[in-house]
Amino acid sequence: MILLDGKKTASEIRSELKEEISKLVEQGKKVPGLVAILVGENPASEIYVKSKAKDCEEIGMKSKVERLAGNISEEHLLDLVKKYNNDENFHGILVQLPLPKHINEEKIIEAISPKKDVDGFHPISMGNLVIGKDTFVSCTPAGIQELLIRYKIETRGKHVVVLGRSNIVGKPIANIMLQKKDGANSIVTICHSAAKDISIYTKQADILIAAIGSPNFVKADMVKEGVVVVDVGINRIEDKNSSRGYKIVGDVDFDEVAPKSSYITPVPGGVGLMTRAMLLKNTFKAYKMYCE
Ligand code: GUN
Numbered sequence: 001m002i003l004l005d006g007k008k009t010a011s012e013i014r015s016e017l018k019e020e021i022s023k024l025v026e027q028g029k030k031v032p033g034l035v036a037i038l039v040g041e042n043p044a045s046e047i048y049v050k051s052k053a054k055d056c057e058e059i060g061m062k063s064k065v066e067r068l069a070g071n072i073s074e075e076h077l078l079d080l081v082k083k084y085n086n087d088e089n090f091h092g093i094l095v096q097l098p099l100p101k102h103i104n105e106e107k108i109i110e111a112i113s114p115k116k117d118v119d120g121f122h123p124i125s126m127g128n129l130v131i132g133k134d135t136f137v138s139c140t141p142a143g144i145q146e147l148l149i150r151y152k153i154e155t156r157g158k159h160v161v162v163l164g165r166s167n168i169v170g171k172p173i174a175n176i177m178l179q180k181k182d183g184a185n186s187i188v189t190i191c192h193s194a195a196k197d198i199s200i201y202t203k204q205a206d207i208l209i210a211a212i213g214s215p216n217f218v219k220a221d222m223v224k225e226g227v228v229v230v231d232v233g234i235n236r237i238e239d240k241n242s243s244r245g246y247k248i249v250g251d252v253d254f255d256e257v258a259p260k261s262s263y264i265t266p267v268p269g270g271v272g273l274m275t276r277a278m279l280l281k282n283t284f285k286a287y288k289m290y291c292e
Helices: 004-025 043-059 073-086 105-111 124-132 139-150 168-180 256-262 271-291
Strands: 033-039 062-068 092-095 157-161 185-189 205-212 227-231 234-239 245-249 263-264
Touching: 004 139, 004 227, 033 043, 033 124, 033 271, 043 062, 043 271, 062 073, 073 092, 073 105, 092 227, 139 168, 139 227, 139 263, 139 271, 157 168, 157 234, 168 185, 227 256, 256 263
Parallel strands: 033 062, 033 092, 157 185, 157 205, 205 227, 227 263
Antiparallel strands: 234 245
16 A cells, blocks of 8 residues: 655645746746635634645745635625736735635636636636636646646546545546546546445445545445545544544545555545645646746
């Protein structure tokens, strides 16, 4: 069993980007920039946004966090997004989700210029992905494919089984792996909560991607010997032995499933860190498109 090390791989990606950015800046080019917009006071979102800013700083990218009160109007937020659509110093715009209930998330996502849609959530980006056009792909699925490629895992003709049909992970990763391209070209099945016996599908997986948000859901008797396992879950469960009182586990029961796997991502230390790295990569892509 080989660990798919998201920490090491994400660090390699940051080093590569840092080098490319420093070369461009030496040539007198603008510094790439990412703006993150955070509405209200959600502790988890605050942590995400801070870590994104730290990543940007590490690789020489400009980053700005716009903090807005939880009671601002939808119009106010739309105006801010439009302002950054026209700001040449910021090549990527990220509106941290979830937004407060009185703001229509879809409307805000659709207001972001597709040229700056580094989250890949805009319907134009999603549509381009489905028809196989080069586009921004949301960071978690992009990070999963990057891990598979960097570990030279064969995907062509392999059966990829995706657990979960979210717009952020399940649907985009299924579409990525379906593409007639290197690092994809797989046979893809998407499973979801309406499956009567999900193990019928999981047992057939050459590559199993779990993104359902259910702690330790995938057990050893649900997978075949030699499976490649990508665990997207980040779930908190009670842990009396920890001073925090909880621990983070994935959607896969790692202790049970790892011995049967050829490759597996740990949680934490797997996909989560790749998501952060891919946000930087997408921002750099937006910047290069701007420079052209
Ligand atoms: N909230 C949790 N994860 C994400 C993400 O990847 N992007 C945005 N915009 N919000 C999030």
